Amino acid sequence: MAAELSRTILQALEDQDTTVTFDDPLEHDMVLNMGPQHPATHGVLRLLLKLDGETVVSAVPDLGYLHRGYEKIAENSTYHEFIPHTDRLDYLSPLANNVAYVLAVEKLAGIEVPPRAQYVRVLAAELARLASHLVWLGTMAMDVGAVTVLLWGFREREKIQDIWDLLTGVRFTTSFTRIGGLAQDITPEAIAMTKSFIENLEVTLTDAEKLLKHNRIFVERCEGVGRVSREQAIALGLTGPLLRSCGVGHDLRRDEPYLVYDQLDFDVPVYHDCDVLARFYVRIEEMRESVKILHQVIDKMPSGPVDSADPKRMPPRKEKTYGRMEELIHDFMLVNFGINPPVGEAYHAIEASKGELGFYVVSHGEGYPWRLKIRSPSFCNLQAMPPMIVGGMISDVVAVIGSVDPVMGEADK
């Protein structure tokens, strides 16, 4: 009898619709503050996310936490004094920033640089690209859950920093270029070290690529995530790997050749999927192209001086200023009055690891730039964050930030 009763009760309960639905009881979305201190924002990027459950409804990036006012500092320092500050823009590839800055000033002042210095600059810029992309590879893979590649990436980057140590004397804040030349010539040891590094990099690259592209978790977290259409990418002013993952084969090294890139043979990898996975492939391919460029640079490296023969604008070697009158005078004049480029303005951009890194310099004929504007790729690329993450899941946000690869030192200037 009792059993029958309980069956009846159970039946009555099952017949009832017990599904509970809430019609948004809180009546508003949740606002999540991500950053500025967050391991996945790669520095001090702050994102304000409006969430509906796990879906991002809208996103507002907030910048300025690393704003040091470099453009103001530049107006108050001589052209040479500003070189160390460029290290601290994109601190993952300081050498590329050094090169970009001096190229802009040399264009303004009309200084010719000897071929050997140009080759060394290409070598430096490509090593910087490799270092930056290796960090990106490791951190982005870690953001979506793969830790091994982080260790591999940093292991290889360590070797690049050892090369920088030989090449420039320091491992990190290089300040290697000078207006009109280089701080010092490249040594045979540094060339040998670079050679052995690029010969062995392919193994790590292939291993990392195999580990990631056949990994279901990695692929599913990247494929179709963070899409931005080709038209949107152009309209938002994206450059670098982000633009090339959207089917636009634009690379300043090929389209607006500077230094000796027109004498080097390399391809510009382009993918058409516009998503995080496409950006992954573009950067992996770019590293292979950089290795190709480095091989050619080492083979073709001409001998000769690395300083332009223009003593009034190229600072003399320090040891010479101690014993020679002419050099002492030039050193005094350059330190106290600067190189005084003619009145005018110039813009020069290079293809840095994140995109177009340009310097717009206005001279009034003085030792200080009247105005110096840094066109930093991270700043412009970050502007595309909202269209990439809105509509996606909150867990995709970290994958997208990883794929945009912002460096806040550069975005905040």
Added chain:
Amino acid sequence: MLGGLVPDPVLSHTEERGELTIVVRAEAVAKCALLLRDDERFAFDSLRDICGADYARPVDRFEVVYNLYSLRYNARLRLKVRVGEPDPRVPTVTGVWPAANWHERETFDMFGIVFDGHPDLRRIYMPPDFEHFPLRKDFPLMGIPESLPLPRKKSQ
């Protein structure tokens, strides 16, 4: 290539170091931008940068510089407008190139140049309640004491 562009709004054009600069009237900049983007002969579809500059002169103190790039022709163009005090205003070009959004915010933040019609003209680097414009030439390198709200020491 720029034959069709010389009428009215253009104030001057120069070419130095292989870089073409065109100065246009401030009120006509959005129209010029639209023409430069949509005309098949120019196709400046990519806005690379906008920056301000303070020339500390009595007339037309500020310049706003637009750095354009044409992906089709691999060509660059520097478009400039000049504005003066006391109320520097330039029409926005966010409708032409969405990329202008943050660049115009930065120019506003640093120079106090107002972009009419901008959808979200807030400071981008400095705190919202900051009262000065740091890249103007009359702003001292040292900064202005107490212009930035800093956390107080515990003893006070």
